[in-house]
Amino acid sequence: MNLNEAVLLHKDAMIETLRQNLRIPSVQGPAEPGAPYGAEVRRSLDHALETAEKLGFRAVNVDGHMGWCEFGEGDEMVAVLGHLDVVPAGDGWSCEPYGAEIRDGKIWGRGTTDDKGPSIAALYALAALRDSGLPIRRRIRVLLGCNEETGSADVKYYLAQGGEVPVMGFTPDGEYPVINGEKGIINVTFSRTYTQDGPLKLVELKGGSAPNVVPSYACARFECEAGLADRLSQLYAPSMKFTRTPAGFKAEAFGVSAHGSTPGLGENAIGRLLMAMDNLPLSGDLADAVHFLAEKLGMETNGSSAGIYLRDDVSGELTLNWGTIEGDGEKLYLKINYRYPVTFTYEDCGPKFKAQFLDAGFSLDSEVHKAKLYIPADSQLVSSLMKVYRQQTSLEGEPKCIGGGTYAKSIPNLLAFGPIFPGDEVREHKPDEYISIDNLVKNAQIIAAAMYELAK
Numbered sequence: 001m002n003l004n005e006a007v008l009l010h011k012d013a014m015i016e017t018l019r020q021n022l023r024i025p026s027v028q029g030p031a032e033p034g035a036p037y038g039a040e041v042r043r044s045l046d047h048a049l050e051t052a053e054k055l056g057f058r059a060v061n062v063d064g065h066m067g068w069c070e071f072g073e074g075d076e077m078v079a080v081l082g083h084l085d086v087v088p089a090g091d092g093w094s095c096e097p098y099g100a101e102i103r104d105g106k107i108w109g110r111g112t113t114d115d116k117g118p119s120i121a122a123l124y125a126l127a128a129l130r131d132s133g134l135p136i137r138r139r140i141r142v143l144l145g146c147n148e149e150t151g152s153a154d155v156k157y158y159l160a161q162g163g164e165v166p167v168m169g170f171t172p173d174g175e176y177p178v179i180n181g182e183k184g185i186i187n188v189t190f191s192r193t194y195t196q197d198g199p200l201k202l203v204e205l206k207g208g209s210a211p212n213v214v215p216s217y218a219c220a221r222f223e224c225e226a227g228l229a230d231r232l233s234q235l236y237a238p239s240m241k242f243t244r245t246p247a248g249f250k251a252e253a254f255g256v257s258a259h260g261s262t263p264g265l266g267e268n269a270i271g272r273l274l275m276a277m278d279n280l281p282l283s284g285d286l287a288d289a290v291h292f293l294a295e296k297l298g299m300e301t302n303g304s305s306a307g308i309y310l311r312d313d314v315s316g317e318l319t320l321n322w323g324t325i326e327g328d329g330e331k332l333y334l335k336i337n338y339r340y341p342v343t344f345t346y347e348d349c350g351p352k353f354k355a356q357f358l359d360a361g362f363s364l365d366s367e368v369h370k371a372k373l374y375i376p377a378d379s380q381l382v383s384s385l386m387k388v389y390r391q392q393t394s395l396e397g398e399p400k401c402i403g404g405g406t407y408a409k410s411i412p413n414l415l416a417f418g419p420i421f422p423g424d425e426v427r428e429h430k431p432d433e434y435i436s437i438d439n440l441v442k443n444a445q446i447i448a449a450a451m452y453e454l455a456k
């Protein structure tokens, strides 16, 4: 039997199963015995594993952290990794977020594309592949995660328990065609204490909301005697505003927000503020700290003044986003998010970046590194997935690299493949999330064909 037809035989059951699961609001909740991510997430997992059993597969529950089912034989295993946890519904829906309504050929609800639709599609794809009788020489495992949205502790637990690592596989939790590279991501927090002994005193410094967002606003408040305050509050600089206050003046900087993985699309208000402050008559080692930050970071987005500029042809430049700053008269903190190209490693930028801050009197308060992922375009995995994509959609397209991180990073040998097609409206994490029934079926067919291609 043709594999696409074998998938179509499961269409009605797949839609019904997805709707049942969508009615379970599997947002992370308080941990309970057997339900490390809350009772609703556990219910969603139980429902998916019961479905796998009904389809005839052996289903395994990994202590409520995740679950899996498998088909086939052989020493090697290929995996499809999906997740059943969802982000909170939020406001602004035109329908019930957990109602699983069908309207206009679409299924509506939280999790339809991210990632219950693709996860349930993977179960039926596995059943269709079995029904087709096509010969395979590797086992195929559908892994169902429960904590993708809030830290991927699910896969960490699976691996820590000795869970089998696939020889290759994919997660339908990104987009088509294939994301074969994801930059390495480093989040650092530095702090520095300082003295001030001149007539102008910084008393408050604030800007930004999160390390992975380009800040659109930053503000510094100063105290000084009236004559100096009158003079400095008359300053002018583009996208800056200086205002007299009762005890001195304040300086505000305006920027343009953007995602931290594409800082070049924004304008960094913190960098703008610090560069302006570098021209003020500051004193003590505050002056040194501000000068260092203005010179090494400023409004730059590729790390060149900080000496860590890197670039490759597949993923472009290193990107750097100065996400937050917070300070008072004695100490400041800053958070930076930077991402190195996929053919480089942490060693090519991390140590050098840190050393400069330490030399300039800063302390490293925290550093979190998520390594890059890169599987070359000529590898078997990427070429097989591209072949399936082209055959199933009649679309061209090339594998691509991104600055963000997907679920693929959580387990070795995986990359993101689907479920969103080029030009599709992206409603993940937004109100009115939906998946069209056509796209659900197409995803199941692509997943089945990819399972076969990787396992044959």
Ligand SMILES: [Zn+2]
Residues within 6 Å of the ligand: 083, 114, 115, 148, 173
């Ligand atoms: Zn997801």
